[in-house]
Amino acid sequence: MIDIYHVPISRSMRIIWLCEELDLPYHVHPVDFSAQYRASPEWRRMNPVGKVPVLVDGELKLFESGAMIDYILERYGAGRLMPPPGTDAHALYRQWCWFAEATFARPVGEVVNHRRAFPDGTHHDEVIDEMRGRAQMCCDALDSELEGKTWILGEAFTAADILVGQTLLMATRFTRPNLGAALGGYFERIGQRPAYIKATADI
Ligand SMILES: N[C@@H](CCC(=O)N[C@@H](CS)C(=O)NCC(=O)O)C(=O)O
Numbered sequence: 486m487i488d489i490y491h492v493p494i495s496r497s498m499r500i501i502w503l504c505e506e507l508d509l510p511y512h513v514h515p516v517d518f519s520a521q522y523r524a525s526p527e528w529r530r531m532n533p534v535g536k537v538p539v540l541v542d543g544e545l546k547l548f549e550s551g552a553m554i555d556y557i558l559e560r561y562g563a564g565r566l567m568p569p570p571g572t573d574a575h576a577l578y579r580q581w582c583w584f585a586e587a588t589f590a591r592p593v594g595e596v597v598n599h600r601r602a603f604p605d606g607t608h609h610d611e612v613i614d615e616m617r618g619r620a621q622m623c624c625d626a627l628d629s630e631l632e633g634k635t636w637i638l639g640e641a642f643t644a645a646d647i648l649v650g651q652t653l654l655m656a657t658r659f660t661r662p663n664l665g666a667a668l669g670g671y672f673e674r675i676g677q678r679p680a681y682i683k684a685t686a687d688i
Contacts, residue, residue, distance in 0.1 A: 487500075488514060488540065489501055489539075490538055492516050494655065495655075496538055500553050502680050503558075503680075506642075516539075518537065520601070523536070531546070531548070538550055540553045542560075551583075554644050558644060566643050585648035585649045585651075586652070589620065590652045592616040592619035593655050593656045596620070617660045617661075627653075628666070629667070637649055646675065650671075
């Protein structure tokens with residue numbers, strides 16, 4: 486049984502969504518997302534930098550969501566939701582997985598972190614604007630990539646769509662980008678997937 490330590494809308498949703506797509510059993514543990522709890526020794530033993538998510542599977546504990554996705558696909562995926570390793574398609578699959586977390590989720594997360602670090606209107610609007618601009622650039626890149634495509638790699642839905650789709654959800658909530666026609670249509674298709682609907686039932 487895969488244990489998923491979860492906060493609604495956060496990256497832990499990626500893992501629930503993936504388990505649903507693969508029809509894998511899992512157990513959700515809600516996490517207190519307060520700064521106090523995340524700084525506690527109890528949570529730091531789970532995640533050394535006080536973030537979410539955490540996955541536990543038997544003796545294994547992971548605290549990076551991309552590594553969790555790789556692990557689940559390699560251990561339980563039986564070739565599903567990713568192109569065969571060593572192919573060009575797999576290289577592009579990895580590119581979009583990394584793009585979603587390293588390039589797109591970063592400015593989105595920094596908007597949230599900045600507002601949290603400087604509450605009560607003391608945040609710096611120019612910092613937020615800069616990060617929103619970076620998130621918008623990612624949305625523009627996705628919009629142009631998705632022109633004429635159903636999913637980010639073409640006709641086949643892959644786990645890259647889970648990473649991109651969940652980051653897009655965070656962006657729509659926290660940086661309110663313009664999506665463009667192709668990206669808007671993609672977000673609608675994402676929203677119709679039964680596994681996504683289950684993973685977002687708590688938001
Ligand atoms: N690269 C990490 C990022 C984890 C992350 O930033 N999680 C957010 C929630 S989605 C969080 O815990 N933010 C609190 C903070 O950064 O203080 C991953 O993919 O797991």
